[in-house]
Amino acid sequence: KxxxxxxxxxxxxxxxxxxxxxxxxxxxxxxxxxxxxxxxxxxxxxxxxxxxxxxxxxxxxxxxxxxxxxxxxxxxxxxxxLLYNKVVKTIKDISVHIPKHNRINNDNDLGYYLAGLMDSNSEIINNNMIIHFNNDDYSYMYLIKKQIGYGSIIKGNNCKLIIKSNGIPKVLNLINNKINNKILFTQIINYIKLNNLNIDFILNNNLNILNNYWLSGYLDVNSKFDINLNLINNNLYNIDFNLYIKAPLNDKNNIDNNILNLINSNLKGYIYKDENNNAIYNINSLNIVYKYIMYLRSYHLMSNKYLTYIYWRKTYIRVQNIIWYVTNGIPKIDYYNHETEISKIENNAIKLNKLNNKT
Structure with a gap:
């Protein structure tokens, strides 16, 4: 070929x-x-x-x-x-067709997705389970609340889903053996002991995160899909695919974070510390971009971030379709780059809401 x-x-x-x-x-x-x-x-x-x-x-x-x-x-x-390993590498093709956006429809998938969501940004305070989310994602959080069957949503500068004591046991059963956040795990164990619940709650023991919705839930809160396109000269472009995933550091002198290490062990990138003492994971190869696209083909993002991801995916297709790409692709990629920056707008939230409400 x-x-x-x-x-x-x-x-x-x-x-x-x-x-x-x-x-x-x-x-x-x-x-x-x-x-x-x-x-x-x-x-x-x-x-x-x-x-x-x-x-x-x-x-x-x-x-x-x-x-x-x-x-x-x-x-x-x-x-x-002359190649160091004497092997010519080619970009891996993906389908130009966007997979149908499906809702989560069973408790096992919901549990993994919730676990990822909660590992991203949640806590248990005063016998309430609180899941924090982005301001523009309140419409899809109503769907999550409906699937759980419990909770109330507070909108504003600090949007959150609050689940009171009557709904917490159901959530704990859904996410049991699925969460990876050790701080959240400690809070859950303390809550179980304080309320004498008969739940044998354990941390996730599955190191493969590519066969369930956990990563999708985590990405929906703590990630940023990004495209950087720079014209160096008439014949030279620099195109960067970035996927930033954030996790707070407990010790500012230690970059080690078990969640980012778990992601990195499945999808090899690199981890560094930013100026706000967060650990940041990013990708560094097209092969990993391909793996993310293959994962998200089966385990869809549910938040407004899904629309940002679609432009990221379309950029990969433009790189993949080289002959078209040379003549027309750069302007398109520049447009997609712009769209990833303005993705959090009302129209996109409405589009995603329509997708999530499809049967």
Whole structure:
């Protein structure tokens, strides 16, 4: 199969050794600090780690014969690529069709989603369970409240779902063996002891977070999907896919956080500390972007953040569809970047509300 996008994995060494007779139809971009060569409207083929273009010669008819010097004399373009691991990598394709947005419809999925939501930002105070959420997400929190069957929602600068003592046992049964937040776990254990509840509550013991709704719930509160597009010159772009996930640090001198470590063990990125003493996880490869897209295909986001994610996903498709991307994709990606910044607007909240109310 002929491919039109080559991704070279950087390994600390110079890995493009020679470039011959570069033409205007060739573009270079950086995607998350990985060099991508885009060849548009060229006849070319790949032989080992050499991309060869010859005017009037189709890739399927290419025959490798003679020395490399002979080949150089007979073709218009050779880009010789030396890779550290001697392997050419390609971007993984995803479907251009957006999966149908489905609501959670069983207690097991609801429990994992609630556990992720509560691991993000919740607490037990004065015998009340309080789940904090973003101001623009109150409409979908009504759906969560309806599915739980208990609680009241307070809107304002500090939006929250408050579940009183009559509803807490049901929530605890839903999230049992599903939460990962150790501080929340301690609060729950203290609540169970104080109220003499007959619940054997345990922490999550499943280290695989990619086969349930826990991560979706966590992302709905404590994440930011981001696209950065910078034009370096006429032939060079820098495109960054970012997914920031935040968790507070108990010790400002220790960046260790068990939740971000759990996410990082499943979806390898990097963790750092910001100026507000939060631990921040971010991604650093297209392969991880692909894995998130595959995960969120099955376990949908439920908040307004879903719409931001859709623009993030569409950007990946533009990178994937290279020939179209070279001619029209950059303006589109710039538009998607703008949309991720303005996603928290009333119209988008209305759109998401319609999606969530579909049967």
């Amino acid at each position: 002929i491919i039109c996008l080559i991704i070279l994995l950087y390994a600390g060494k110079s890995f493009i050794s020679k470039i011959y007779n570069i033409k205007d139809s060739i573009k270079y971009i950086y995607i998350n600090n990985v060099i991508v060569l885009i060849l548009s409207k060229l006849n070319y083929c790949i032989n080992n780690n050499i991309i060869i273009y010859r005017k009037g010669l189709s890739a399927g008819n290419f025959i490798n014969k003679g020395t490399s010097e002979t080949i150089r004399n007979n073709i218009d373009l050779i880009i010789e690529i």
